[in-house]
Amino acid sequence: MVEQVVFKVAGEKHRRKLIDMAQQNKDHQAEASLQAMIDSYKTILERLGEDPTREGLLKTPERAGKAMRFLTKGYEEDAEAILRSAMFREDYSEMVIVKDIELYSLCEHHLLPFYGKAHVAYIPNGHIVGLSKIPRVIDVFARRLQVQERLTDQILHCIQNTLNPLGVAIVIEAKHMCMMMRGVQKQNSLTTTSAFTGEFQKVETRSEFLSLIGSRLH
Numbered sequence: 001m002v003e004q005v006v007f008k009v010a011g012e013k014h015r016r017k018l019i020d021m022a023q024q025n026k027d028h029q030a031e032a033s034l035q036a037m038i039d040s041y042k043t044i045l046e047r048l049g050e051d052p053t054r055e056g057l058l059k060t061p062e063r064a065g066k067a068m069r070f071l072t073k074g075y076e077e078d079a080e081a082i083l084r085s086a087m088f089r090e091d092y093s094e095m096v097i098v099k100d101i102e103l104y105s106l107c108e109h110h111l112l113p114f115y116g117k118a119h120v121a122y123i124p125n126g127h128i129v130g131l132s133k134i135p136r137v138i139d140v141f142a143r144r145l146q147v148q149e150r151l152t153d154q155i156l157h158c159i160q161n162t163l164n165p166l167g168v169a170i171v172i173e174a175k176h177m178c179m180m181m182r183g184v185q186k187q188n189s190l191t192t193t194s195a196f197t198g199e200f201q202k203v204e205t206r207s208e209f210l211s212l213i214g215s216r217l218h
């Protein structure tokens, strides 16, 4: 009995040590990849004909590297786990809408921002979710290199797979800096994407959602 307890304690210590080592290894890798990114930004400044040692630019590679790391931190996060952490049993079965959710992402073609608003609705099927989790799910997918169409689909499927509601609807309206600052320079064009599952594939339900969010889609 005593021997067993000692063995258990030793096992626990060993397990914690392994977890610590894995964490240290992860931190080390993250640090090395940040440093590589900083070096790359320095090279970009040089290629632009700039002097990376002048005062205003001295810390720019580091700031840019850290900003890029922040803007893509969604790769490290699990959107379904976030939703599952705040799911509650509830018999409510009316449409739940979260609209005008601010959204900031980076287009994967130019690494330039696109930003706008997302509107999400679902019809519960026995479970609801804490409303603050919907914007968090959007952030997880938006903070990756994206195209607006895939971002729309990923949010839709995440909610559908986790909550298993009777239907999910999503509309994203965004402006793309790659269109506004370069190329066609269409400064006021808004790109709208939408996706629907279940009940929202019915015209009446979808129209109700679209009129509630005031979208020009319909």
Ligand SMILES: [Zn+2]
Pocket: 107, 108, 109, 110, 111, 112, 176, 178, 179
């Ligand atoms: Zn682009």
